[in-house]
Ligand SMILES: Nc1ncnc2c1ncn2[C@@H]1O[C@H](COP(=O)(O)OP(=O)(O)OP(=O)(O)O)[C@@H](O)[C@H]1O
């Protein structure tokens with residue numbers, strides 16, 4: 042009892058000091074909690090399916106933010122990484138009989154290669170030119186897919202893959218835990234020293250060069266990391282749907298990722314994740330009015346972006362929290378003084 | 388005496404039809420503070436950009452500590468020990484000031500040198516302290532005034548622990564009192580030593596400046612550029628009395 046009691050108390054103190062002090066942290070905590078314990082309440086197959094797909098796309102949207110939000114390398118062809126991850130996992134599974142726990146990481150690695158392949162020609166490009174060039178890559182790959190139907194299955198895709206796991210419940214836990222883990226890792230990266238350099242590259246590349254930083258290396262690192270996470274999500278998708286088809290490479294897929302990220306708030310990681318968890322189920326919900334589905338969807342996004350140009354999650358966060366003008370620590374909006382330096386919050 | 392510290396020979400740079408740097412040759416020693424002056428558009432900034440590899444010269448050679456730097460990437464040149472500031476400040480606006488300096492502290496050169504300083508933040512803070520803006524370290528760079536941005540530029544440059552520091556108009560936008568303070572800091576830095584956890588080699592310096600009175604107090608040699616050509620090179624006294632310099636830049640009133 043003694044030892045356990047001490048540890049429990051320690052954990053509780055930590056929890057109170059680190060999580061309960063800020064509404065945004067409580068929300069994140071609840072988000073973890075609800076996702077991890079939802080199956081205790083319901084194991085509705087349809088609901089789990091929606092949440093599995095949502096988790097997969099949340100990884101994808103966060104990986105876009107890592108590259109385009111943080112590092113400023115505007116990628117309008119993010120579907121490339123998703124497709125490369127999906128096709129690699131599918132082909133390895135089908136022909137080499139590699140189980141999902143091997144084929145999905147290998148799909149991620151293949152997407153790292155794809156990241157380097159598009160990263161290198163994109164090193165010299167910026168802004169609109171970069172966006173247009175990146176847009177082309179998944180289209181090129183789609184051309185290749187259609188050109189060698191013997192291997193890729195052409196329009197039909199590669200089907201008949203092994204299941205992610207033996208049941209929907211396991212599928213759920215695999216994807217949700219991976220999503221929570223990978224997004225935490227991405228957030229940690231952006232919060233690290235590497236993240237500062239990524240951010241600085243977005244602000245002013247020349248000034249990063251004159252700070253003695255090898256910009257080429259860091260840009261390629263951003264492309265590779267982003268490719269890896271997107272590739273994992275592609276592999277997960279292929280195994281969950283048991284098919285990797287050309288739809289994973291479509292232009293609309295690339296744009297959807299951008300829409301998610303911008304809607305949720307770029308340069309945050311949590312923004313795109315939250316956005317997918319709002320928008321993907323919402324789109325499913327709008328199926329009740331099939332003829333208006335896309336229209337409703339577009340209206341929601343336009344309204345949000347019109348009134349919350351920085352994305353919905355940062356907007357909400359700014360409403361419930363404010364930054365201390367002196368020490369820059371965030372506080373609950375209702376507080377009168379900063380919780381750390383007790384400076385008055387205007 | 389061995390090879391010169393910085394040796395520039397027959398440097399040319401054209402922009403379309405405009406010759407911005409025209410057959411510039413000079414060399415400087417490890418212990419010098421060199422003032423680089425000249426009218427607007429004389430090619431001073433362009434010369435700096437050639438040295439730091441941001442631009443590539445059409446012809447000529449630049450040797451730093453005996454090593455040819457032409458064709459090297461800018462970050463490699465910085466890591467050899469040259470640092471520069473931008474005349475028209477280029478901070479990372481949406482990053483806190485401390486993070487602006489941390490980027491410089493994270494370059495391989497600075498990381499190698501500060502082995503006993505594991506904390507990059509601490510070192511960045513000392514660079515800010517030196518420049519006199521450490522109290523604002525958590526503010527976003529976009530909130531800084533012109534003068535403070537100048538100081539941020541200086542803090543970023545010295546954080547790489549250079550042996551040659553090139554300052555492009557460090558006094559621009561500063562009030563007379565601030566200018567004096569900055570001049571003092573520059574002199575202190577040149578003497579070398581420790582500033583908190585930041586180590587100064589006592590870098591050689593090239594200072595570009597239009598505020599000649601203050602500049603004269605710091606430098607021990609001045610080079611005057613006009614239309615990309617070096618028209619004078621000598622001690623401050625020699626240069627202010629040079630006929631051509633007076634005609635093309637100083638005017639009859641002198642400084
Ligand atoms: N990237 C460029 N492309 C074309 N012309 C340029 C470029 N950079 C500089 N110039 C021109 O080269 C000439 C020298 O410019 P530079 O900026 O080196 O002058 P400067 O001596 O630094 O002047 P100032 O005292 O105003 O800073 C100017 O006529 C300028 O217009």
Ligand SMILES: [Mg+2]
Pocket residue numbers: 431432433474555
């Ligand atoms: Mg200039």
